[in-house]
Amino acid sequence: xxxxxxxxxxxxxxxxxxxxxxxxxxxxxxxxxxxxxxxxxxxxxxxxxxxxxxxxxxxxxxxxxxxxxxxxxxxxxxxxxxxxxxxxxxxxxxxxxxxxxxxxxxxxxxxxxxxxxxxxxxxxxxxxxxxxxxxxxxxxxxxxxxxxxxxxxxxxxxxxxxxxxxxxxxxxxxxxxxxxxxxxxxxxxxxxxxxxxxxxxxxxxxxxxxxxxxxxxxxxxxxxxxxxxxxxxxxxxxxxxxxxxxxxxxxxxxxxxxxxxxxxxxxxxxxxxxxxxxxxxxxxxxxxxxxxxxxxxxxxxxxxxxxxxxxxxxxxxxxxxxxxxxxxxxxxxxxxxxxxxxxxxxxxxxxxxxxxxxxxxxxxxxxxxxxxxxxxxxxxxxxxxxxxxxxxxxxxxxxxxxxxxxxxxxxxxxx
Amino acid sequence: xxxxxxxxxxxxxxxxxxxxxxxxxxxxxxxxxxxxxxxxxxxxxxxxxxxxxxxxxxxxxxxxxxxxxxxxxxxxxxxxxxxxxxxxxxxxxxxxxxxxxxxxxxxxxxxxxxxxxxxxxxxxxxxxxxxxxxxxxxxxxxxxxxxxxxxxxxxxxxxxxxxxxxxxxxxxxxxxxxxxxxxxxxxxxxxxxxxxxxxxxxxxxxxxxxxxxxxxxxxxxxxxxxxxxxxxxxxxxxxxxxxxxxxxxxxxxxxxxxxxxxxxxxxxxxxxxxxxxxxxxxxxxxxxxxxxxxxxxxxxxxxxxxxxxxxxxxxxxxxxxxxxxxxxxxxxxxxxxxxxxxxxxxxxxxxxxxxxxxxxxxxxxxxxxxxxxxxxxxxxxxxxxxxxxxxxxxxxxxxxxxxxxxxxxxxxxxx
Numbered sequence: 001x002x003x004x005x006x007x008x009x010x011x012x013x014x015x016x017x018x019x020x021x022x023x024x025x026x027x028x029x030x031x032x033x034x035x036x037x038x039x040x041x042x043x044x045x046x047x048x049x050x051x052x053x054x055x056x057x058x059x060x061x062x063x064x065x066x067x068x069x070x071x072x073x074x075x076x077x078x079x080x081x082x083x084x085x086x087x088x089x090x091x092x093x094x095x096x097x098x099x100x101x102x103x104x105x106x107x108x109x110x111x112x113x114x115x116x117x118x119x120x121x122x123x124x125x126x127x128x129x130x131x132x133x134x135x136x137x138x139x140x141x142x143x144x145x146x147x148x149x150x151x152x153x154x155x156x157x158x159x160x161x162x163x164x165x166x167x168x169x170x171x172x173x174x175x176x177x178x179x180x181x182x183x184x185x186x187x188x189x190x191x192x193x194x195x196x197x198x199x200x201x202x203x204x205x206x207x208x209x210x211x212x213x214x215x216x217x218x219x220x221x222x223x224x225x226x227x228x229x230x231x232x233x234x235x236x237x238x239x240x241x242x243x244x245x246x247x248x249x250x251x252x253x254x255x256x257x258x259x260x261x262x263x264x265x266x267x268x269x270x271x272x273x274x275x276x277x278x279x280x281x282x283x284x285x286x287x288x289x290x291x292x293x294x295x296x297x298x299x300x301x302x303x304x305x306x307x308x309x310x311x312x313x314x315x316x317x318x319x320x321x322x323x324x325x326x327x328x329x330x331x332x333x334x335x336x337x338x339x340x341x342x343x344x345x346x347x348x349x350x351x352x353x354x355x356x357x358x359x360x361x362x363x364x365x366x367x368x369x370x371x372x373x374x375x376x377x378x379x380x381x382x383x384x385x386x387x388x389x390x391x392x393x394x395x396x397x398x399x400x401x402x403x404x405x406x407x408x409x410x411x412x413x414x415x
Numbered sequence: 416x417x418x419x420x421x422x423x424x425x426x427x428x429x430x431x432x433x434x435x436x437x438x439x440x441x442x443x444x445x446x447x448x449x450x451x452x453x454x455x456x457x458x459x460x461x462x463x464x465x466x467x468x469x470x471x472x473x474x475x476x477x478x479x480x481x482x483x484x485x486x487x488x489x490x491x492x493x494x495x496x497x498x499x500x501x502x503x504x505x506x507x508x509x510x511x512x513x514x515x516x517x518x519x520x521x522x523x524x525x526x527x528x529x530x531x532x533x534x535x536x537x538x539x540x541x542x543x544x545x546x547x548x549x550x551x552x553x554x555x556x557x558x559x560x561x562x563x564x565x566x567x568x569x570x571x572x573x574x575x576x577x578x579x580x581x582x583x584x585x586x587x588x589x590x591x592x593x594x595x596x597x598x599x600x601x602x603x604x605x606x607x608x609x610x611x612x613x614x615x616x617x618x619x620x621x622x623x624x625x626x627x628x629x630x631x632x633x634x635x636x637x638x639x640x641x642x643x644x645x646x647x648x649x650x651x652x653x654x655x656x657x658x659x660x661x662x663x664x665x666x667x668x669x670x671x672x673x674x675x676x677x678x679x680x681x682x683x684x685x686x687x688x689x690x691x692x693x694x695x696x697x698x699x700x701x702x703x704x705x706x707x708x709x710x711x712x713x714x715x716x717x718x719x720x721x722x723x724x725x726x727x728x729x730x731x732x733x734x735x736x737x738x739x740x741x742x743x744x745x746x747x748x749x750x751x752x753x754x755x756x757x758x759x760x761x762x763x764x765x766x767x768x769x770x771x772x773x774x775x776x777x778x779x780x781x782x783x784x785x786x787x788x789x790x791x792x793x794x795x796x797x798x799x800x801x802x803x804x805x806x807x808x809x810x811x812x813x814x815x816x817x818x819x820x821x822x823x824x825x826x827x828x829x830x
Contacts, residue, residue, distance in 0.1 A: 012438075012454075013451055013452070013454060014442065014451065015437070015438035015439060015440070015441035015442035015445070015451075016438075016442070017438070018433050018434065018435055018438045019433065019434055019437075019438075019454075020433055022430065022434075022456075023427075023431075023432070024430055025430065026428060026430035027429060027430035027431070030430070036428055036430075037428070037458065037460075037463055038428075038455060038456065038457055038463070039427075039428060039455065039456035039457075040454065040455045040456075041437075041453065041454035041455075042452070042453055042454075043452060048453070051474065052453070055470050059466065191486070192486045192487065192525075192526050192528050192529060193526075195487050195488070195528075196526055196528075199488075202488070203488075211425060212487060213426060213431075214568070216570075222426075222431070257431075278721075280700070281718075282707075283704065283707070284703050284704050284706070284708075284712075284716075284718075285695070285699075285700025285701065285702070285703035285707060285721060286700065286704035286707070288699050288700035288721045289698065289699050289701035289704045289812075291699070292697075292698070292699025292701070292723065292773075292812070293808065295774075295808060297699075298723060298724065301699075301723050302723055302724035302726060302727045303699075303720070303721045303722045303724055303727035303728075303731065304721045305718065305721070306693075306703045306707075306719045307718045308703075308712075308716050308717055309713065309716075309718055311717060312718035312761070316718065346727070358707075359710075361710075388520055390517065391547065391570070392545075392546065393708065394708060395570070397704075397707070397708065
């Protein structure tokens with residue numbers, strides 16, 4: 001069962017709005033085992049839309065259109081699909097009644113265009129619109145591609161997908177198997193290295209599949225299995241997850257699409273009742289702001305320092321001027337002093353420090369992207385680590401924050 | 416000149432990420448008069464990608480692919496387009512040097528996959544990647560459709576579109592008439608109020624057009640004119656801009672798509688040699704981090720305080736405990752003390768302070784979103800202002816930062 005999504009609308013095509021409906025529909029279809037191989041966006045143009053439908057039919061069993069079911073002149077999807085299928089449009093009585101009742105209740109005079117929204121393709125199954133008037137269609141075709149017509153406004157479209165389309169497709173037996181997936185998140189390892197470590201697993205993947213994805217300063221793997229039910233899919237996924245963890249477990253920090261390193265680290269700190277502070281130079285508060293975004297952080301984070309200028313490092317953190325003068329502000333010694341002093345002044349269990357060159361210009365003869373991150377942990381000797389980041393000021397700062405979070409994560413893993 | 420965008424990537428196809436690159440590219444092409452009639456998304460599958468390219472060529476003069484230029488096995492776009500065009504892949508020397516230099520600087524052993532990113536299609540114009548390693552291509556084809564290959568990660572793709580692709584297309588004369596646009600940025604006024612103030616201008620717009628767009632805590636207007644050349648377009652734009660400024664000039668803070676309130680404010684501070692600091696509670700460093708992102712800020716920003724817990728306000732800023740106890744931590748008095756003390760301790764011309772309820776829970780009986788922002792400016796009596804923000808922790812914090820920047824902007828406008 002191969003499906004293709006065709007989104008209709010000039011606003012989408014010109015980039016004035018993003019095609020979030022298409023992304024959602026693809027996800028929901030994947031979950032019931034319907035493969036989406038193509039998505040197309042075309043404007044409100046009858047000739048080009050019909051051309052797109054012909055291409056779609058030639059390569060897909062199910063064509064799902066989104067948009068163009070509304071009341072205005074340029075809403076033409078239903079008319080074009082019906083003509084293309086050689087079927088007339090007929091009135092859906094339930095949809096018509098809903099429109100009439102609305103008109104009666106509000107005392108509005110509805111135009112003939114409103115009635116247009118109650119039309120459906122003859123022989124199609126109607127898909128009720130729970131958030132609007134335009135009725136959707138599921139046209140099952142034994143001779144060629146089947147068609148689904150969905151409305152464009154996201155509130156209408158998503159509700160129709162969930163409540164009408166997916167249940168109908170399941171009922172029609174368009175569900176071979178269950179798809180289930182789990183996202184694994186990694187920090188401190190590049191995409192190429194991770195893929196290299198797992199190359200045999202990835203190369204021989206059939207079920208589950210492993211899809212790597214590089215994000216800012218981290219890599220995710222999406223492990224997806226298909227099976228007869230959720231339990232079997234989970235068992236398959238867990239098997240592969242275990243193999244991956246056996247090889248690169250030290251870089252793994254958590255599961256989930258919406259998870260983040262800051263969430264994981266802050267929640268570990270809260271759980272273990274370890275307090276944290278920071279002294280930030282090049283990151284200028286970005287580390288503290290990032291942990292500050294996690295609800296509940298106030299239990300472990302009293303506050304900290306932004307010491308951008310050298311005199312602030314001296315003045316706020318009492319770092320001896322000789323250290324900065326002799327070792328340089330971007331140095332192991334300064335990073336260690338910053339962490340040590342921040343921890344002492346805020347009386348926390350942990351302190352991290354950031355000193356480096358955000359760029360674009362170099363500093364003390366060191367190139368943009370050179371960053372020292374210090375960490376002081378309880379009674380241990382504080383340490384600092386050297387990093388080289390690239391790709392501009394914003395990335396250098398953001399990657400520094402991720403690296404600082406990762407240093408805390410590593411400390412918590414060891415202890 | 417009809418263009419088609421082909422986005423490549425299974426994650427896009429399956430709806431795990433939205434096709435924001437495609438939307439952006441369509442917008443930028445429209446601005447130089449290149450019509451996008453189709454957008455297609457296809458997975459990392461060689462056969463299906465080649466099929467999509469054949470369809471695209473049959474109906475478009477320019478085919479722009481996004482994605483699949485990375486180092487992994489499933490990054491195959493360049494290989495497939497090159498084979499399809501009958502051209503070999505050759506090494507782009509500048510891109511290769513950049514990768515080698517990175518390897519040398521970081522001491523990392525790069526895999527052969529990394530070198531793959533420096534390949535370009537023979538006879539193509541290279542598009543430099545300012546945020547990554549994968550080089551892009553512009554392949555001008557007299558016999559058939561021309562091709563553009565762009566990388567998938569948004570930071571790389573958007574920068575390449577702006578700095579490389581659009582200038583190249585303009586240079587190649589892929590421009591029928593000139594479209595020129597200017598973005599005006601407003602703070603402190605809502606979209607509906609602004610649109611209402613300008614309703615007659617917006618309703619009668621033909622050339623230039625005025626397109627409002629609401630962003631987080633600000634509103635932009637894009638004024639777009641078409642004309643025979645840039646000069647004529649600019650004259651048309653300036654006429655409308657003047658009318659808009661006459662009505663709502665007090666909310667206008669700057670021009671440009673990539674501009675930000677932080678950029679404008681920091682550059683004004685630098686120009687006028689006024690130094691700034693901050694004491695942040697609920698924003699936890701986000702204000703300082705935001706101004707810290709503007710290159711050159713070190714000239715006016717020595718550093719500051721993150722005083723998340725009450726004891727930090729007392730300890731780091733020497734705010735009398737009685738003020739916090741009697742007035743509350745989320746209060747006018749505390750905000751004023753925070754600004755006054757931060758200014759005194761850092762010896763700056765200006766200090767802003769943030770104290771409030773980020774949420775999700777209430778604090779001191781005050782609901783999430785209640786925020787006091789203080790400002791101390793030179794010898795003036797410090798003041799604090801009350802705000803009520805909505806839409807969750809992240810928005811409350813981000814809107815607070817924007818409001819703090821706007822307070823500084825207003826001070827600089829008066830003085």
